[in-house]
Amino acid sequence: MTDQNQRQQVNAAGLSRADYRGAPSTLCQGCGHNGIASQIVAACYELDIVPEQVVKFSGIGCSSKSPTYFLSRSFGFNGLHGRMPSLALGALFADTSLKGIGVSGDGDTASIGMGQFKHLVRRNLPMVYLVENNGVYGLTKGQFSATAERGLELKRQGINPFLPVDICLEALVANATFVARSFAGDPKQLKELLKAAFSHNGIAVLDIISPCVTFHNKENTLHSYTYGKEHEEPLHEIAYVPARDEITVEDFEEGSSREVTLHDGSMIVLKKLNQDYDPTNKAAAYALLEESHRNQELITGLIYVDPAVPSMFDAYHLPETALNRLPEKDLRPIRQSLEEINQSLI
Amino acid sequence: MSEETIVAGNPIEQKRCPIVNDFCMTVSTVNGSGSATANNLLLRSLFRMGIPVSGKNIFPSNIQGLPTWYTIRVSRKGYIGRVAKDDIVVAMNPATIAKEAPFISPGGVMFYADDLRISDLREDIIAYPMPVKKLVKEADVAPSMRDYIANMVYVGVLAQMIGIPLDVVYQTLEFQFKGKKKAIDSNWSVVKAAADWAAANLEKRDPFRVEPMNGTEGYIMADGNMAGALGALYGGLQFAGWYPITPATSLAETFTDYVPLLRKDPETGRQTCAVVQAEDELAAIGMVVGAGWAGLRAMTSTSGPGLSLMAEYLGLAYYAEVPVVVWDVQRVGPSTGLPTRTAQCDYTFAYFISHGDTQYIILIPGSVNECFEFGWRALDIAEHFQTPVLVMSDLDLGMNQWMTPAFQYPDQPMDRGKILWEDDLEKLLAERNGDWGRYLDIDGDGIPYRTVAGNRHPRSAYFTRGTGHDEYGRYNEEGDVWEQGMNRLAKKINGSRELLPKPVLKKRDGAKIGIISAGSTDPAIIEACDLLEADGIPVDYLRLRALPVCQQVLDFIKDHDCVYVVEMNRDGQLQQILSLETPEHATRLKKVAHMDGFPLTAQWISSEIKAQEAK
Incomplete structure (x- = not known):
């Protein structure tokens, strides 16, 4: 390889794609989660994020194993089932310049972790929150999850009698500031949404339909590849435009696109497909999700975004220096202050 | 004084000599009536007179309308443990008036609101009426405030009758209301009117009175929850995640008061400690484990039910080696139990919490001052050993006001452990x-x-x-x-x-038996040891301050024929843990355990040990 070639294969951070890789996957071959890991690698590489600047979190389940399959040079913490949000919240306070990415599953988020998920969303903690949603418990070998559709039949479970939880809807109700859905089999859209999510200053919820090839891949079910491919209804074609790029909206056909500027100045450009959808209109987002339920469609794309809402960190006046780097002199109050307290207690 | 009129043979006569700075009084009110202000006013006034004093609030698990008792003990010898009998009862609650009398020691006193109907009052006690309604009505106070200010009547009457100088009461009022003139004036007007009324209308017929002394120098009045939180702030705490639960709530709420004072840059307004009220204890512990993992000094505070919810994350923190501090302000369990009563019933649970093979470092403060010390020390220990540290306080220590040596500034630099930048x-x-x-x-x-x-x-x-x-x-x-x-x-x-805080050992000449205890039982045991010695049974006393134990504790057990393990629970949990630590000497350990939700008394401890010794 020549020097010239080497230079071409690094991003603006001076890193190659290899610097973003993780350990080899131990998930089933063909698992949607593996495709998602690849797109996380691609998104971070293209965003020039230094891996040491990212912190990975997960709960328990197949999805939650996946953070080891990307960004080996990033710190990561595989926590407890359904309780990754609290873990991430505490950790991200240590250094607010870090970019958090949480990987959860439908069991981890929509069942045991529903409470923590919704409270994380409500607090608008800046981080990317992925749900690798396959409608089934894989690691315990095929039980219904809360996102499984009514009437779904599984080998040992019989027929699911309950309506599914819609993670995007739950996020929206909890006042999420970024709600998107994608499909593991649509790498292009997924990558663009990931890039936008990383640039969002708040909680970015990405519900990714990720078929389970082993326990839940019947052709006619919502979380399968074939169903996903046939019933995916992209809202729009998405292009993420980094802040430093000079590409502007002029590059898109006038009248057919909508821009959303994120906090760091970067933009998401949504190219209109078959409907005139405004992702900043929450009422429209609710209506869209309702309609897609009725039509048994997988609406994918950016469903809702509000980049202007203050994040959780905005409510805390933290020092400029990362909290976890503050020396003792900044943390221990002076002796005289204790004398004053003692005086006040006599 | 009018002791000459006392009937012969009556216990009242036996108490004809003045009893100075050595008695116990209980105020009976309904909660939510503002009595806390009045009780603290009495307590702190006595403290400011230099008299060793302790106060214990016995309150129900509701907000308003149920019986509440507040006991104040003055002790010139410096005993601050609980006593079960009252010398003086102030009866303000019609619902419990009939229940008060049996607790009054013979020759004792009852002050009662004169609209309460008392019948068949014991002949061996002295009763003084207080015209509460009349005095409040005449006071210059807004009608809406009258109920809250009624309790100032007994402050004034008691001050006059037992001898608390009114200027001390006034200064304490100023302190308590932080100089808010309107509140001070309205309370003071009732105190003064009540004291004047008592001076003009009540004849002192009882022996109980207070005199200024020099027994509180170097001491402050504070509660353990506040002390623990302050200690943590001086220990450089950077993140607290918590969820409200009695009796731990006021620990985390202290952060709200003191982070802006102690940890905020006055110029930039930026704070070096973040406090997050979590959605539950599952999240509170998750947050602090995340924060501790990422290099923040992190803690949470809870009580038994919350600790149960934290079990799984603590096991992860133990195995993944994450420093966190958890304060367990214990209350009576299992289950919801008696949420407003004190206990030491979480020792075994805390020591082995979570599934699998686990073991935790436990710190057990025995005083409010030590709550402060362990507040900062726990953070050092957690980071040094990269493991969870559980600090076991209890409701009595955490929520009651205690006289305690002034907080001492940390005498060691922070120990951040083996952290690599x-x-x-x-x-x-x-x-x-x-x-x-x-x-x-x-x-x-x-x-x-x-x-x-x-x-x-x-x-x-x-x-x-x-x-x-x-x-x-x-x-x-x-x-x-x-x-x-x-x-x-x-x-x-x-x-x-x-390397953990060493035990405190109090040896006595000729002692063959020992006591081991930990935590808030300390004052009662100190007094019990004096009672036992007076009865010819000298006892060595070792107060544990940390688990796992050091060699000194094992030696103490080995060196005594018999060691009584005194604690506030049913099963003798500390005794169980010590038996595991020293199986070869486990038979020397005797259980002296009791749990009825009230702090142990010296009387109970000494009689229980005497009974076991007599066997």
Whole structure:
């Protein structure tokens, strides 16, 4: 390889794609989660994020194993089932310049972790929150999850009698500031949404339909590849435009696109497909999700975004220096202050 | 004084000599009536007179309308444990008036609101009526405030009758209301009117009175929850996640008061400690584990039910070696139990909390002052050993006001443990030819080196997990790797024994038996030891301050024929733990355990030990 070639294969951070890789996957071959890991690698590489600047979190389940399959040079913490949000919240306070990415599953988020998920969303903690949603418990070998559709039949479970939880809807109700859905089999859209999510200053919820090839891949079910491919209804074609790029909206056909500027100045450009959808209109987002339920469609794309809402960190006046780097002199109050307290207690 | 009129043979006569600075009084009110202000006013006024004093609030688990008792003990000898009998009762609650009298010691006193109907009052006690309604009605107070100010009547009457100088009461009022003139004036007008009324209308017929003395110098009045929180702030606490629960709530709420005072840059307004009220205890512990993992000094505070919910995350923190501090302000359990009553019933649960083989470092403060000290020390210990530290307080210590030595500024610099930032890691890698792993026992003490998120060194990152991992933090399911890791953790915790706060030992000449206890039982035991010695039974007393125990504790057990383990629970939990620590001497350990939700009394402890000794 020549020097010239080497230079071409690094991003603006001076890193190659290899610097973003993780350990080899131990998930089933063909698992949607593996495709998602690849797109996380691609998104971070293209965003020039230094891996040491990212912190990975997960709960328990197949999805939650996946953070080891990307960004080996990033710190990561595989926590407890359904309780990754609290873990991430505490950790991200240590250094607010870090970019958090949480990987959860439908069991981890929509069942045991529903409470923590919704409270994380409500607090608008800046981080990317992925749900690798396959409608089934894989690691315990095929039980219904809360996102499984009514009437779904599984080998040992019989027929699911309950309506599914819609993670995007739950996020929206909890006042999420970024709600998107994608499909593991649509790498292009997924990558663009990931890039936008990383640039969002708040909680970015990405519900990714990720078929389970082993326990839940019947052709006619919502979380399968074939169903996903046939019933995916992209809202729009998405292009993420980094802040430093000079590409502007002029590059898109006038009248057919909508821009959303994120906090760091970067933009998401949504190219209109078959409907005139405004992702900043929450009422429209609710209506869209309702309609897609009725039509048994997988609406994918950016469903809702509000980049202007203050994040959780905005409510805390933290020092400029990362909290976890503050020396003792900044943390221990002076002796005289204790004398004053003692005086006040006599 | 009018003792000459006393009937012969009556206990009232036997108490004809003045009893100065050595009695106990209980105020009976309904909660939500503002009595806390009045009771604290009395307590602090006595403290400011230099009289050793303690106050205990016995309150129900509701907000308004149920009976509440507040007991104040004055003791010139400095005893601040609970006594079960009252010398003086102030009866303000019609619902409990009939229940008060049996608790009054013979020759004791009852002050009662004169609209209460009292019948068949014991002949061996002295009763004084107080025209509460009349005095409040005449006071210059807004009608809406009258109920809240009615309790100032007994402050004024008591002050006059037992001899608390009114200027001391006034100064204490100023202190309590932080100089708010309107509140001070309205309360004072009632206190003054009541004292004047008592001076003009009540004839002193009882022996109980107070006199200024010099018994509180160097002391402050504070509660353990506030002290623990302040200690943590002086320990450089950076993150607290918590969820409200009686009796721990006021610990975290202290942060709200003091973070802006102690941890805010006056120029930039930026704060170096973040406090998050979590959605539940599952999240509170998750947050602090995340924060501790990422290099923040982190803690949460809870009580038994919350601790139950924290079990799984504590097990993860133990195995993944994350420093966190958990304060358990114990109350009576199991289940919801008696939420407003005190206990030491979480010892065994805390020591072994979570599934699998676990063991935790436990600190047990025995005074409010020690709550402050362990507030900062716990953070040092957690980071030093990279493990959860549980601090076991209780409702009595946490929520009651105690006289306690003034808080002492930490006498040691912060111990941040083996944490590696970029340069440290670079140096270590150079020394060791690039060989570093998160769980590698480089120094042979079982304590590995750690990096934290935000470290930008390309070799710093590792993946933390609760699943099996090797010395380099890599996923591993091999049996011998698992076992080696677990054995190293045991070695690490064992290595803490001699480095944790040492026990406090009080020896007496000729003692053959010993007492071991921990926590808020301390004042009652100190007094019990005096009672036992007076009865010819000298006892050595060792107060444990930490688990796992050090050699000194094992020696203490070995060196005594019999060791009574005194504690507030049913099963003798501390005795159980000590039996495991020293199975060869376990038969020497005798259980002196009691749990009815009230702090132990010296009387009970000494009679229980005497009874067991007599066997």
